[in-house]
Amino acid sequence: MLRMHTLADLITPTRFGQLPAAFYSPTPPTPLPGPQLVNWNAELAQALGLAAAGDDPALAEYLVGNRLATDAQPLASVYCGHQFGVYVSQLGDGRAILIGDACDVQGTLHEIQLKGAGQTPYSRRGDGRAVLRSSIREYLCSEAMHGLGIPTTRALGIAGSPERIWRETVETAAVVARVAPTFVRFGHFEYFFYQGEHELLRTLADWTINHFYPDCHGADNAYLALLDHVIARTATLIAQWQAVGFCHGVMNTDNMSILGLTLDYGPFGFMDGFDAGHICNHSDDSGRYAYNQQPQIALWNLHCLAQALLPLLPDRDAAITALHRFQPLFEAAFAEQLRRKLGFAVWQESDWTLVTELFELMHASRTDWTHFWRTLGEAGASTTLRDLFVDRAAFDGWLAQYQQRVAQEGGDDAQRRTAMQQANPRYVLRNHLAEIAIRAAERGEFGEVDRLLVCLRHPYDEQPEYADYAALPPDWATSLSVSCSS
Incomplete structure (x- = not known):
């Protein structure tokens, strides 16, 4: 035992x-x-x-x-x-x-x-x-x-x-x-670079490679291989954030994990109504870390990491070449997320046009991100979906294109819907749900924290006992704000 x-x-x-x-x-x-x-x-x-x-x-x-x-x-x-x-x-x-x-x-x-x-x-x-x-x-x-x-x-x-x-x-x-x-x-790597402690920088890079990226030892330059790995992991991570409507809120380089993990939860937020420029951190006056800025900020941060690793790399050109791989890696990872969310068997380049048109419609109507995607994969959902858009005729046009695209692939509708449910969560930690749990905890009642935790462990499953967590946010949720002290 x-x-x-x-x-x-x-x-x-x-x-x-x-x-x-x-x-x-x-x-x-x-x-x-x-x-x-x-x-x-x-x-x-x-x-x-x-x-x-x-x-x-x-x-x-x-x-x-x-x-x-x-x-x-x-x-x-x-x-x-x-x-x-x-x-x-x-x-x-x-x-x-x-x-x-x-x-x-x-x-x-x-x-x-x-x-x-x-x-x-x-x-x-x-x-x-x-x-x-x-x-x-x-x-x-x-x-x-x-x-x-x-x-x-x-x-x-x-x-x-x-x-x-x-x-x-x-x-x-x-x-x-x-x-x-x-x-x-x-930021750990930046510290020793800017301190001019390049041997300690090498020590940190060696420690990271030995424990977490051992296959880098087989490369011509292990430190360039390390940078490549971090670029790839970060690109995939940001694509996953974008797919679920997650906004980190404070993507400083000291909040970026060398392993490509989501790190340091401060003024984060899952979008309710879709706003491409959504700012979840009310301390972010310029919108530097808005939803639609997260991919380019991740690349900016990777530039900072590459700068810090320069003393260990063959030359600056090698670092630039590695950084140029971020955008295609991100786009491929995001396309894969969207393919699954839309229920396609294969992603086609023309699908970007379909997605762009959808995002424009959602942005104009502030369509609830999580609710829309989950509903899209459900049988007989077209009427419910129309109600999420101000310009219903425009959405009807988009939906017809989408249905035609699905029909081109054929396949079993029931299997496709099941697969879409595993790509589109029913439950996310909306701000108002966290706020309800916090207010109860501040009264010494911790049961709501546990109830939420149990539900969020299985966000793709139908859990009728937690139907309240899948509901659209109440009106008072729009008044909630989070900052760097959150």
Whole structure:
């Protein structure tokens, strides 16, 4: 019988801590009073071989960092980055502390990080804390993205405390235990490049290749191969974001994962009504990180990474050639997403025209993104679909073209609809759903967090018991806003 661990005995010293001291600062968590378990991700815990929450009476103490495993190695890493296009010379883990690694039941190592565990040397006058509101948003969305099949950091558990924290108003503190193979970002590479520490840059690149991209060793230049891999993963990730209407909100280079994971959930949002220029972060006055800007911002960020890797690359031309691969890779990945969403067996170049016309119609009517795509794949949905558009005649024309395109391929309609359901989620973490869970949690009622979590694990399945989560957003949802403090 498999032995189930507690957090106290699962943690081992982290691989990141084996890097030279210039990469991090040893940083113990700052204790939080009266920790209380808000939610425990039983599914992820089981994958890590962890005992049930009820079998570990000290779980909340470990989740907030009041207690540490014997082999814990708490540290905060240093990095820099371009924030809203402006270079900032030193950032780092300002409120996240890496406590160690954990090996899952498959033998894969993951880093365990406590976000909101107190000040670090990189807090930049911040308090190092996270509030319950933002912690619940990250906890739910990282697991929602995992359910959607989109690469992401994960969330193991969340614990709250009555300690008061000032943001826009006074709120209570919380800590999220985050899990990922590594939390290394583009900004880690930028830091050592701009510091002129090129041997340490090489050390970091070698560490990344050895642990996560070992096939790069077979290339003529392993570091150019590393850049190629990151470009490809990032292109695929952004295509997946666009396909589900996800907006990150703050795509700074320090929020870009070297593994192509969705990283750092702050002012994110899933679109309700489709707006090509949707801005989910009310701190983003210029719309730099709007929905339709995400692909080009990803490329801009990759340029920053390539710049940082230049001392290790054959020459600048090699980096430029690699970066030129992003756009066709993104377009191919997005076309594949759209092919599946539309129920086509094969993507044709002319399908871009069909998609462009659809996006224009949806944008003009602010058609609900998630509801439209799910309904498109359902039998007898044409009347329901018409009601989602202001110009119904124009949509009728588009639908006729679409139906003609489907008919050209032939095939079984029932099989096509089933396949479309697996490409178009019924459930996403809409802002108002997260807000309802947050308001309940702030009253000490955590059941809604768990209910949402259970539903979002299976976003493509019909779950009649969660029909309320699939409904169109209420009018009050339009007044919700999120910012960099969210």
